[in-house]
Structures are given as structure tokens and as C-alpha cells.
Amino acid sequence: MANLAAVVGIGQTRYTTKRQDVSIAGLVREAAVNALQDADLGWDDIDAVILGKAPDMFEGVIMPEVYLTDALGCNGKPMIRVHTAGSVGGSTAIVAASHVQSGTFKRVLTVSFEKQSESNAMWALSNPQPFSTHLNAGAGGYFAPIIREYMRRSNAPKDVGIKVAVKDRLHGARNPLAHLQKPDITMQEVEESFMLWDPIRFLEACPSSDGACAMVIANEELADQAVKQPAWIRGVAMRSEPTTFAGRDEVNPQAGRDCAADVYKQAGITNPRKDLDCAEVYVPFSWYEPMWLENLGFAPVGEGWKLTMEGATSLDEGGDIPWNCSGGVLSSNAIGASGMIRFAEAARQVRGDAGDHQVEGAKLALGHAYGGGAQFFAMWVVGSEKP
Amino acid sequence: MSEEQEVVTVVNAPVYLQYNFTAGAAPARFLAQLKKGKLTGQRRAEPEAPVYSPPRGSCPASGRPTEQEVELSDKATVQSFTIVYIPIPGNVIEPPFVVANLVADGANISFIHLMSDCDNSEVHIGQRVQAVWKPEEEWDYSMDNIKYFKPIDEPDVPVEKIGKLSVTGQEG
Amino acid sequence: MKDIAIVAYQQSDGVSDAGAVNEVELIMPVLERTFTQARLGSAQDVDFVCSGSCDYLQGAAFAFVAGVDALGAVPPIKESHVEMDAAWALYESILKIRMGHAESALIYGFGKSSPGELPIVLSQQLDPYYLAPQWIDSISLAAMQARLMLDQGLITERDMAEVVSRSRRNAMSNPHAQLAGDVSPEDVLAQATYLSPLRKADCCPVSDGASAVVIATVEKAREWGLPYAIISGIDHRIETHNLGMRDLTDSVSTRTAAKHAGMQDGRVDVAELYAPFSHQEIILTRALGLGAETSINPSGGVLAGNLMMASGLSRIGEVFNRIVGGEAQRGVAHTTSGPCLQHNLVTVLEKA
Numbered sequence: 001m002a003n004l005a006a007v008v009g010i011g012q013t014r015y016t017t018k019r020q021d022v023s024i025a026g027l028v029r030e031a032a033v034n035a036l037q038d039a040d041l042g043w044d045d046i047d048a049v050i051l052g053k054a055p056d057m058f059e060g061v062i063m064p065e066v067y068l069t070d071a072l073g074c075n076g077k078p079m080i081r082v083h084t085a086g087s088v089g090g091s092t093a094i095v096a097a098s099h100v101q102s103g104t105f106k107r108v109l110t111v112s113f114e115k116q117s118e119s120n121a122m123w124a125l126s127n128p129q130p131f132s133t134h135l136n137a138g139a140g141g142y143f144a145p146i147i148r149e150y151m152r153r154s155n156a157p158k159d160v161g162i163k164v165a166v167k168d169r170l171h172g173a174r175n176p177l178a179h180l181q182k183p184d185i186t187m188q189e190v191e192e193s194f195m196l197w198d199p200i201r202f203l204e205a206c207p208s209s210d211g212a213c214a215m216v217i218a219n220e221e222l223a224d225q226a227v228k229q230p231a232w233i234r235g236v237a238m239r240s241e242p243t244t245f246a247g248r249d250e251v252n253p254q255a256g257r258d259c260a261a262d263v264y265k266q267a268g269i270t271n272p273r274k275d276l277d278c279a280e281v282y283v284p285f286s287w288y289e290p291m292w293l294e295n296l297g298f299a300p301v302g303e304g305w306k307l308t309m310e311g312a313t314s315l316d317e318g319g320d321i322p323w324n325c326s327g328g329v330l331s332s333n334a335i336g337a338s339g340m341i342r343f344a345e346a347a348r349q350v351r352g353d354a355g356d357h358q359v360e361g362a363k364l365a366l367g368h369a370y371g372g373g374a375q376f377f378a379m380w381v382v383g384s385e386k387p
Numbered sequence: 388m389s390e391e392q393e394v395v396t397v398v399n400a401p402v403y404l405q406y407n408f409t410a411g412a413a414p415a416r417f418l419a420q421l422k423k424g425k426l427t428g429q430r431r432a433e434p435e436a437p438v439y440s441p442p443r444g445s446c447p448a449s450g451r452p453t454e455q456e457v458e459l460s461d462k463a464t465v466q467s468f469t470i471v472y473i474p475i476p477g478n479v480i481e482p483p484f485v486v487a488n489l490v491a492d493g494a495n496i497s498f499i500h501l502m503s504d505c506d507n508s509e510v511h512i513g514q515r516v517q518a519v520w521k522p523e524e525e526w527d528y529s530m531d532n533i534k535y536f537k538p539i540d541e542p543d544v545p546v547e548k549i550g551k552l553s554v555t556g557q558e559g
Numbered sequence: 560m561k562d563i564a565i566v567a568y569q570q571s572d573g574v575s576d577a578g579a580v581n582e583v584e585l586i587m588p589v590l591e592r593t594f595t596q597a598r599l600g601s602a603q604d605v606d607f608v609c610s611g612s613c614d615y616l617q618g619a620a621f622a623f624v625a626g627v628d629a630l631g632a633v634p635p636i637k638e639s640h641v642e643m644d645a646a647w648a649l650y651e652s653i654l655k656i657r658m659g660h661a662e663s664a665l666i667y668g669f670g671k672s673s674p675g676e677l678p679i680v681l682s683q684q685l686d687p688y689y690l691a692p693q694w695i696d697s698i699s700l701a702a703m704q705a706r707l708m709l710d711q712g713l714i715t716e717r718d719m720a721e722v723v724s725r726s727r728r729n730a731m732s733n734p735h736a737q738l739a740g741d742v743s744p745e746d747v748l749a750q751a752t753y754l755s756p757l758r759k760a761d762c763c764p765v766s767d768g769a770s771a772v773v774i775a776t777v778e779k780a781r782e783w784g785l786p787y788a789i790i791s792g793i794d795h796r797i798e799t800h801n802l803g804m805r806d807l808t809d810s811v812s813t814r815t816a817a818k819h820a821g822m823q824d825g826r827v828d829v830a831e832l833y834a835p836f837s838h839q840e841i842i843l844t845r846a847l848g849l850g851a852e853t854s855i856n857p858s859g860g861v862l863a864g865n866l867m868m869a870s871g872l873s874r875i876g877e878v879f880n881r882i883v884g885g886e887a888q889r890g891v892a893h894t895t896s897g898p899c900l901q902h903n904l905v906t907v908l909e910k911a
Contacts, residue, residue: 002658020396023688055620056642060402061691062615062684063642066897069797076815079797079902080651083642085621091639095651102657118687129408129619144469145488152512152546198470198483236660240608240638242447242628246437246495246550255635372624376638400692402683406618406674411581443628444583450601450631452587 002101006223006230007347007382009039009216015179015332018117019210024059025071028113031212032072035109039216040227043073046216047105052082052092052112053336054371059118072111084238086282086371088112089213089339090378093367094236096217097380101233106219113212114336139284140205142373144197147287150251151199156290156305158199162190164286165204165330167314172327174315174356179209179332204286204330211334213341220386231347231382234364235266243373250374256295259377264297267364267381273298273312276381277362278322278349280342282369284329289313293323296368315357325349325357339369343380350384410528413444413453418528424520426461426533428494429453437495441530460492460554461518463536464544467497470507485510489536493554500530504537513549515541515557563656564780564787564911567597568876570770573737573864576673577767582612582622586629586669586769593665593771597785602630605773606661608638609652611645611668612868615680626669637661644668644833645770646871646894646904650793652774662779668869669769677765677867685898686800697835698762700898702754704807705838709756713808714841716756720747722837723760723862730859737766737864761837763865770869772876777911788882788908792820795904800897807899810846816905817847817891825909827853828887831874833895835861842900843893857881871895871904878908 011034013019019027028051036042049072051065061067065081072079084091089112096110150156169185172178185203193203223230239259241248260272269275281296283289293304293313298321311317315325324330326345329338346367348354354362364383370376410418413429417440420427428440432455436446442453468487474480485507488497502510504519516536526532541557569592577585594601602608608630612622623640630636637660641647645668652664672680678696685691708714721744730739742760750758780787796812796819798805805811817823830853834840840862844855856862858877861870871894878890888910896902 002660021394055614057614057620059687060683061687062613062681063896065643065797066684066901067686067800069902070799070801074797075799076796076812078795080647080795081642082639082651083623084640085624095639095654098651098654098658098660102654104654104657141469141471141486145467145486148469149467149512195470195472195483198472200469238637238639239635240627241632241635242630243624244496245446245448245633246439247448248633253635258635372621375624375627398688398692400687402691404615404618404675404680404683408618408674409579409581412579412584414581415579443625444581445587445628447628448631448633450587450590450629452584 003103004220004232004386005097005100005217006232007215008218008223008226008230009035009041010344010348011035011038011214012177012341012344013211014177015209015211015334017209019115024061024064024115024118025068027115027210028068028111028212029071031214032109032111035214035216041216045107046073046109048078048099048108049074050080050082050092050096050099050108050110052088052340053114054085054088057119058335059115084371084376086335087339087369087376087378088371089337089341090343090367090369091238093215093340093343094238094378094380097233097236100217100219107222108217109214110217111212111214112337112340114334115210116208116335117210140197140200143285144200146250147199147285150287150291153251154302154305159187160290160305160308161199161204161286162187163308164289165190168324168328168330170316171325171357172331175326178327179207200285206284206329206333209332209334211332211337213337213344215344228353229351229384231350232386233380234383234387235263235381237262237379239377241375243375251291252295252301253374255375256370256377259379260296263379263381269381272296273321276321276364276366278325278359279366279368280326280345281323282329282339282342283324284333286330289323315359322359325354325359339378342369343367347382350382411444413442416456417441421530421532422526422528424523424526424532426459426491428457428459430455430457438493439496440491440494441498457493458554459494460556462539462556463489463491463516464549464552465510465512465514465516466490466549467512468502468510483507489516490550492552492556495550500533501535503535513543513546515539515544561657562777563653563774563790564777565772565774565790565879566780566783566785566787567593567773568879569593569596570735570873570876571768572735573766573768573866575737575764575766577671582617582625582669582671583628585671585767586626586667589769589771590629590667593773597773598783602632602636602665605663605665606637607652607655607664608636609648609664609666610640611643611648612670613642615683616670616672616867617674644871644894644896645869646875649772649774649872649875650795650904653790653793656776663773663775665771665773666872667769667771668872670867670869671767672765672867673767697898698754698757701836702757704899705756705836708808708838711808714838716748717744718841719761719837720744722840723747726856726859726862729857730863733858733863735864736859737764739859739863757836763835763861766864766866768866768869770866770873770876772872786883787911788879789911790906791909792907794819795902797902800901802899808842810842810900810903813843813846813893813903813905816903820905820907822847822891822905822907825889827889827891829854829857829878829881829890831856831858831860831877832893833861833871833874835865837862839900847891875906882908882910
């Protein structure tokens with residue numbers, strides 16, 4: 001059995017298009033210092049650092065842990081760098097947790113970041129390769145046909161994506177760290193926004209952000225002494241499948257279903273909609289909310305959109321299972337950090353420390369991340385109570 | 388230092404690295420056929436194994452090499468698509484244009500290509516299309532030998548049959 | 560804590576240019592041999608898979624995604640990746656086993672460095688504001704380090720030549736070696752300097768290839784009925800990136816890692832050290848306090864072939880081979896990352 005571990009400190013930067021006031025080192029350090037302060041700890045209290053980010057080409061720095069060790073107080077300690085595409089923030093939190101859950105370390109710091117303004121992420125995501133047709137305009141061009149297939153299968157009304165886009169931005173307006181601050185957003189505004197990759201409109205897509213997120217994860221003994229309510233890790237799971245293979249269900253990938261089943265089993269969840277109080281799920285394009293509602297078992301296949309339309313996932317509408325109360329990826333997308341933000345925001349909820357986007361009395365929350373061609377999944381369940 | 392310092396917010400440090408790109412052994416076989424105007428797929432050397440086009444070296448589901456070459460039709464079916472409204476850097480195509488996931492007859496997996504000579508609002512899943520090739524003298528080791536796919540006058544393929552047609556198309 | 564064993568290790572032949580093959584085609588044959596050795600059908604038969612690679616070697620983002628195509632990951636598998644040498648992927652896998660979420664794991668590393676100019680590519684690993692814009696390549700930095708040692712009288716050029724000579728001669732019995740031969744120290748010293756004070760022979764070659772290891776709990780290894788070596792300790796430490804703040808003639812982090820891995824608790828029969836430059840082998844040997852009883856780099860080490868992102872894992876595999884082959888009872892494997900030995904991992908292996 002894994003040793004118990006808990007999140008005892010969380011730190012984030014604000015998310016914005018360009019953080020020109022800090023270097024990459026300054027950015028990661030800001031999140032790390034915030035996490036240490038939140039935990040009332042210093043650098044000497046940390047035994048190891050686990051760093052995550054998406055492809056090195058996003059900033060043009062190869063294996064950036066080599067350069068960032070000084071900024072993260074890691075000299076003389078172990079440091080590891082995780083990279084699992086878009087799911088990396090989540091995977092990094094899981095690798096960090098394994099340092100403690102294995103009994104190898106008492107307390108570790110984990111940080112993930114992206115400073116997209118330092119390079120051209122769109123280029124790095126799909127840099128032209130010889131011999132291939134270069135038509136795949138970034139992630140949106142890749143995911144739009146999959147969304148279209150979901151719409152065909154589910155017969156969902158055309159405005160489901162618009163509703164998610166509004167809902168997550170209204171959530172984001174409650175979160176002072178969120179990149180997009182749009183408290184007055186309307187369905188009409190989203191509908192009239194520029195079509196990018198039909199059916200994805202501009203306001204149905206995530207922004208491109210600079211930012212970092214950090215957490216301190218401690219063992220049971222130290223978490224019991226923590227200054228604030230710890231978020232106990234109740235389950236961790238990862239799954240991968242190839243980008244393409246004959247017969248692959250791209251709309252409802254098996255890797256996501258298997259990963260959810262694994263993490264629910266560990267956390268004793270049989271009915272996610274009922275057993276969980278809220279979820280932070282990686283939704284970079286609005287239609288991925290109904291798709292993941294089904295993939296993660298919150299709704300039967302073909303009916304995820306109904307939860308969205310009923311307001312079940314909305315904090316403002318008093319929904320029973322609010323999704324992405326922080327505003328989600330649709331409000332802030334520092335790619336390498338986005339998964340960890342989901343994990344950290346789930347932890348903030350069960351610590352009762354989520355400010356204006358707190359779900360009242362949240363005890364159990366899901367953090368979710370995915371990456372690649374929706375083929376890499378990382379999830380954890382955190383709770384206010386020790387398992 | 389007492390005088391006020393100018394705030395440095397940007398350092399321009401462009402990175403240029405040269406690479407000699409290789410496509411891979413399996414993709415090279417595919418590209419060599421394309422240069423001859425033939426669309427091929429590959430599969431594990433087992434008769435019922437799925438056919439991948441373009442091949443990337445392995446059958447991803449099994450992790451085994453795709454050693455057997457299969458000739459495909461240049462007719463295909465729309466598995467899904469998007470209409471792109473933003474220009475692609477370095478590409479001459481004017482938006483809006485249709486980028487589709489197409490499955491060639493005889494293959495079991497889609498590839499991404501351009502659709503043209505069509506009314507964008509009428510493009511749909513299951514639609515039949517065929518390759519429009521560049522003039523033969525312009526053929527190279529490239530998928531760009533096919534300029535685009537255009538709709539053809541054939542009945543739609545039912546969704547459950549997309550990706551399962553033989554090289555002879557709907558005749559089975 | 561559960562005892563963890565290595566049960567299989569395979570490596571591709573080090574070649575300076577793997578030619579037409581792409582990454583998945585580099586990996587597949589090595590995995591196939593690894594599965595055969597471990598008597599596994601595929602990656603489906605282990606509980607966890609972890610890999611190490613670097614996008615910049617071949618210049619395309621998401622190199623590791625292609626790696627997944629070599630695994631047969633249908634149905635989906637538990638899988639992760641580090642943008643580091645695969646020795647750190649092994650480290651991650653060990654934590655996974657220790658926490659009880661796996662009993663076995665497949666670890667692989669791969670790199671096709673030949674498409675780019677590796678020493679130049681690695682310059683972009685440095686501080687992006689102060690150092691990377693100067694394009695200081697990895698060989699130049701190592702040359703400065705060697706110069707420091709020579710000028711302080713810590714080594715002689717002959718000491719360096721002897722390291723090269725031993726590597727070339729040892730590599731003659733390593734079928735995967737890229738550079739091997741009956742080369743004397745005099746032969747090396749007769750070579751022209753390349754980047755002073757380094758001769759070409761003092762620098763590891765650039766190699767394309769992959770390597771893979773299977774680990775399991777000792778219970779699982781016994782159940783499988785495979786010969787195995789026990790990983791009795793593993794630890795890694797990083798030092799400051801600021802070269803001016805480090806004593807480049809020593810490797811403090813290697814010594815710390817060795818201590819935490821428990822290297823000093825017994826005799827070391829064999830050591831495989833990831834020293835991409837001849838003088839670095841001397842730094843590492845001294846930092847680890849290895850003496851005459853230890854056979855150093857019997858495979859030839861990375862001077863005989865350097866599979867970037869897999870070489871560290873291969874060092875562990877080479878020590879495994881010596882132990883299960885009966886040549887050694889106990890050994891140490893070392894892995895490095897970053898300029899001038901900035902980040903070091905030490906693994907201790909013992910006979911079952």
C-alpha cells in the first residue's frame with residue numbers, strides 16, 4: 001500500500017499573455033515561493049523538486065531543470081523533469097506524490113510552468129516537417145473534427161459549447177489569478193466571436209498564457225502538523241494509448257475511461273457525480289466539457305451535454321457538480337502548468353481555500369489532465385479527510 | 388546604483404539549428420510510391436492486420452513493424468472535418484478552407500488533407516471524395532503531390548462502415 | 560521497502576548514423592529483444608512503462624509520443640516520460656513500485672542525435688538569457704574543465720590518454736560498441752588536439768540508438784524464474800547551473816548521491832561511469848573513491864558510444880550484465896546530465 005501523502009501548500013502566479021516583468025526562473029520561483037509561504041515552510045524544508053512542462057520548444061530551453069535548479073532552491077537535492085505533453089502538469093503532480101507515497105521522501109516541491117511568450121507555441125506544437133502536408137493549424141485544427149464527430153453522435157444542441165464558454169469565464173471572473181476576466185460575457189458574445197476551426201469559435205478556445213503553479217506535498221506525519229487544512233491524496237492514475245490506431249475511439253478514448261475507473265476505485269467512488277463535490281477538468285475547447293462528462297462517467301454516453309445545459313456544472317446556477325470553478329483552461333492556459341493547476345485547484349477546494357470560487361463544503365474533488373491527441377491522461381482525487 | 392535603471396523586458400536570442408531530416412524507413416517506402424503517383428498503406432505481415440496510411444513505422448496497436456505494403460485507391464471517405472478560418476503560416480491557401488480526416492479505400496485509418504472544389508457548407512461526414520493530383524512532372528516524395536480531395540458523385544458511406552471499405556470502395 | 564531487481568537489459572549497436580530509420584523504428588527491435596529476454600509478450604505484461612528522450616536531438620516536438628507507437632499500448636497502459644536520460648525514468652519507475660502501484664516496469668531511452676549537431680544543440684540547455692545566446696557548445700565547456708584540471712596539476716594529458724586507451728581496449732569485447740580497438744595511450748597522445756586540451760578521442764562519439772531495461776520486485780523476478788540483480792540503492796543530486804560557483808575539478812553531487820545510495824556499504828567490483836569526456840572519468844572515479852579493486856567501464860563506457868538519453872540507463876544495464884554474468888558481486892552505475900557533470904545519479908546493484 002502507498003504511504004499517505006497530502007498537499008500542504010499551493011502557490012500560483014497570475015496568468016496572463018506576457019509576463020515580461022520576470023524571467024523563466026523568476027516565474028517558477030514566484031509560484032514556488034507562494035507555495036512555500038502557503039505551507040509556512042522554507043527552502044530547507046524541501047527534500048526534492050519535481051518539475052514539469054510541455055515541449056522544450058515552447059521556450060527554446062532544452063531540459064530547463066538544468067538551468068532552473070538555482071531558482072528552485074534545489075542545489076544538492078534530487079530534481080526530476082517530467083514531460084507527458086498536455087497532461088504533464090497532472091503527471092508531474094503524480095510523480096511528485098510518488099516521491100512521498102513511496103516512503104522515499106518526507107516533503108517535496110513540485111512546479112510546472114509555461115512561458116509561451118518566450119517563443120511561438122503554435123509553431124512548436126506543429127512545426128512543419130518535410131514530406132508531410134502542413135495543414136494542421138495547432139491543437140484547434142486537430143480537435144475540431146473530433147468535436148464535430150461528438151456533435152453528430154450525441155445530437156447535442158449547437159449552443160452547448162457556447163454555454164460552457166460562458167460558464168467557465170463567469171467562474172474565471174471569480175478567480176483573480178485567471179487570465180481572462182470577463183464577468184459580463186454573454187452567449188451572444190461567444191456566438192458572434194470569430195470562427196477559428198469550425199465548430200470552434202474564438203471564445204470557445206483557451207487563451208495562450210504565461211504562468212506557473214506549485215505545490216508542496218508531504219507525508220502523513222508532516223501533513224498532520226500542517227498550518228492549514230491538508231488535501232489528502234486519495235487516488236492517482238495515469239493511462240496512455242497511441243495517437244492513432246485502427247478502431248480508436250477518439251471522441252471517448254478508452255485511456256480516459258480506464259484512468260477514471262482506476263482513480264475512482266482507489267478513492268472509493270462509485271458514482272462520480274454524486275460522490276465528488278466538484279471537479280477541475282482539462283477543457284481547452286468548450287465542447288470538451290460534455291465529452292469528458294461522458295468519458296469520466298458523470299453522465300451516460302451521449303448525454304453529457306444535458307448536464308451542461310441543465311447548469312449542473314455551473315457554480316452560478318447552483319449546479320450539483322460544479323466543473324472548473326477556477327475558470328478552467330478556457331480562462332487560463334499556461335500549457336505545461338494547466339494540468340497542475342487543475343490538480344491544485346481541486347486541492348484548494350477540499351482545503352476550503354478557493355476564495356470566491358469555493359464550492360461550499362467541498363470534501364472530495366477530482367483533478368484531471370489530458371494531452372497529445374487526447375491519449376495521455378493523468379488524474380487524482382483529493383479529499384479533506386484522511387483516507 | 389542610485390540612478391534609475393531601464394527595465395529590460397525582452398532579450399532577442401533567436402535559435403537556429405540545422406537538422407538533416409529523415410522520414411523513417413517505412414515512411415520512405417510510402418513516399419517512394421507517392422512519387423510514382425500511388426497511394427499506399429502498410430500493415431503487419433498478417434492478412435487481416437489493419438492498414439495504416441500514411442505509415443509511421445509501426446502498427447501502433449501492436450507495436451509491430453508494418454512490413455507489408457498495400458496499394459490503396461485514391462478515393463476516400465470523410466471521417467470528419469473542420470473549416471479553418473485562419474491562415475496557416477507559410478501556406479498559400481486562402482481561408483476559409485476545409486481540412487478533413489479522410490480514410491482512403493483499402494485503409495483503416497484516416498489522414499489529414501485539404502478538401503476543395505466543393506461548397507464548404509455541404510461537406511459532411513460519410514461523403515465520398517477523390518484525390519486531385521498535381522501534374523505528373525511535379526511529383527515529389529510528398530503528400531503534396533495530391534493538391535486536394537474533391538467530392539465525387541457516389542452515395543454516402545454509413546458511419547459504421549467508414550474506415551472499413553476495401554480498395555474497391557463501396558462495391559466491397 | 561520492497562527489494563527491486565533488474566531482469567533484462569538490451570541495447571542497440573551504437574552507430575554514428577542510424578540512416579533512414581525513425582525513432583519508433585529504432586526502439587522496436589530493442590524492445591523486441593528485451594521482451595524475449597524477460598519472456599514477456601509485450602508492454603502489456605508489465606505494470607508500468609517509463610521512457611526518456613529529448614525532442615531537440617531530432618528537432619521535432621513530442622519525440623516520446625512516437626515512442627508509444629512501439630509499445631502496443633492497446634488496451635491503454637500506465638505510462639510516463641521524462642525529458643531526461645532514461646536512468647531517471649528508471650528512478651520514477653522504482654518509486655512507482657515502492658508505493659505499491661506496480662510490481663514490474665519497462666524502461667527505455669532513445670535518441671537519434673545524428674540529424675543535428677549535438678554539441679551545438681546542447682548549448683541551448685544553458686541559461687537562456689546569459690549563456691545560451693553565446694552558443695557555448697558542450698565540448699568547449701568540457702575543454703575548459705579539463706584545462707582547469709591540467710593547470711592545477713590534478714591530471715596529465717597522459718592520464719586522459721590512458722582512460723581513452725582502456726575504453727577502446729575494453730570496448731573490443733562489447734558487441735554494441737561504436738569505437739573499439741587496441742589503442743595505446745601513445746597512439747592517443749599522437750593525435751592532434753581538437754578543442755584544446757581535448758583530442759577527438761577524449762570526447763565521446765555521437766551515437767544513434769536505444770536501450771531498455773525491465774525491473775520487477777524480487778518476488779516477481781523469482782516468479783518469472785529469471786536471473787536478476789538487485790538494485791540496492793539509487794539516488795541523484797543536482798548542483799548549481801552557475802559553472803563559476805562550482806569546483807569543476809570535483810563532482811560533489813556524485814559523491815552525495817553515492818553516499819545516499821549506500822555505495823560505501825560494500826566492495827565495488829565494477830563501475831560503469833557516464834563520462835562523456837576522458838577527464839570526467841577521472842573526476843568521477845575520484846569523487847566515488849574507487850580504487851584498484853574496481854573495474855571501471857569494462858564496456859568501454861560512453862567513450863565507446865554515447866546513446867544520448869539512453870546511455871545512463873545502459874550504464875545500469877552493463878553493471879547488471881556483469882553481475883548476472885558472474886563477473887561481479889556488486890557494482891555501481893553512474894549517470895549524468897547537464898554541462899560539466901551538473902546532475903548525477905548513482906545506482907548500486909548487487910548479486911541476488
